[in-house]
Amino acid sequence: MKLEGQVAIVTGAGRNIGERIAEVLAGEGARIAVVDLDRARAQQAARNLADAGREAEAFVADVSDNDAVRSLVAAVVERFGRIDILVNNVAISDNRHVLEITEQEWDDTIRVTLKSPFLMAKHVAHHMVDNGIAGKIVNIGSTSGYRGRGSACAYSAAKGGVANLTRSLAFQLAPHGIRVNSVSPNRTGSPVGIQEVDPDRYFKNLVNRAGVPDDTAQVVAFLCTEGASFICGENIFADGGVMAMEAS
Numbered sequence: 595m596k597l598e599g600q601v602a603i604v605t606g607a608g609r610n611i612g613e614r615i616a617e618v619l620a621g622e623g624a625r626i627a628v629v630d631l632d633r634a635r636a637q638q639a640a641r642n643l644a645d646a647g648r649e650a651e652a653f654v655a656d657v658s659d660n661d662a663v664r665s666l667v668a669a670v671v672e673r674f675g676r677i678d679i680l681v682n683n684v685a686i687s688d689n690r691h692v693l694e695i696t697e698q699e700w701d702d703t704i705r706v707t708l709k710s711p712f713l714m715a716k717h718v719a720h721h722m723v724d725n726g727i728a729g730k731i732v733n734i735g736s737t738s739g740y741r742g743r744g745s746a747c748a749y750s751a752a753k754g755g756v757a758n759l760t761r762s763l764a765f766q767l768a769p770h771g772i773r774v775n776s777v778s779p780n781r782t783g784s785p786v787g788i789q790e791v792d793p794d795r796y797f798k799n800l801v802n803r804a805g806v807p808d809d810t811a812q813v814v815a816f817l818c819t820e821g822a823s824f825i826c827g828e829n830i831f832a833d834g835g836v837m838a839m840e841a842s
């Protein structure tokens with residue numbers, strides 16, 4: 595196991611991609627702080643990990659709120675003693691055209707999708723730096739952050755922000771031995787904000803199958819291992835080759 599004894603916070607780990615990231619990191623021996631705004635989801639995901647013989651604890655927090663993030667980080671350190679890995683997975687989508695979106699929808703999407711990885715990284719990095727921990731931070735981006743979208747005006751802007759936040763965090767935290775990278779999925783499992791996977795969800799990629807949460811989770815886990823020690827400030831697309839294709 596490559597992450598034996600390390601402590602990982604995974605935000606939005608109550609379902610879908612975040613839940614699978616938590617499972618894969620736990621499978622590599624990490625102890626998991628399962629963070630979600632939805633108490634029932636967080637508790638169920640943590641219970642599933644415990645039933646599988648992993649060490650996990652549910653934490654309920656709104657990761658877009660500064661005070662909540664400060665308390666969350668303190669609670670995780672209190673429970674596990676340290677933090678080695680942070681996976682910023684939480685996002686919401688507006689699914690709105692610029693002619694339709696309200697100011698409130700814009701603000702909410704930017705706050706949850708872009709501000710939350712900033713807040714989490716800031717508070718967790720303080721803990722890592724203060725304790726000399728050569729930690730790893732992985733942000734979950736999206737192909738939407740690298741291309742224009744016909745819908746989801748605020749979400750695509752926020753994910754573009756996550757792409758460059760990743761680079762700046764990597765630049766600023768590298769002197770402290772902390773590596774920051776991102777993984778960007780495309781059409782994976784169910785759409786953002788939705789629980790159920792639609793077996794007919796449209797996809798077009800080079801691999802010719804729909805993306806599943808494990809596709810993203812395996813790359814996140816790799817980025818947290820020593821095998822990725824020379825990868826810093828990078829984004830890896832877990833997109834079945836979508837970004838390599840001609841737009842259609």
Ligand SMILES: NC(=O)c1ccc[n+]([C@@H]2O[C@H](COP(=O)([O-])OP(=O)(O)OC[C@H]3O[C@@H](n4cnc5c(N)ncnc54)[C@H](O)[C@@H]3O)[C@@H](O)[C@H]2O)c1
Pocket residue numbers: 605606607608609610611612629630631632635655656657658682683684685686706710734735736737778779780781782783784785786787788789
């Ligand atoms: N699903 C896709 O097709 C897809 C494609 C590209 C990128 N992504 C990215 O992958 C990540 C996960 O997507 P998903 O589809 O699994 O999401 P999801 O909506 O299924 O799950 C997100 C979880 O985050 C929680 N959450 C939402 N706001 C929160 C907050 N403020 N504080 C704490 N928890 C909060 C929700 O309760 C939910 O359990 C996101 O960053 C998303 O942008 C997903």
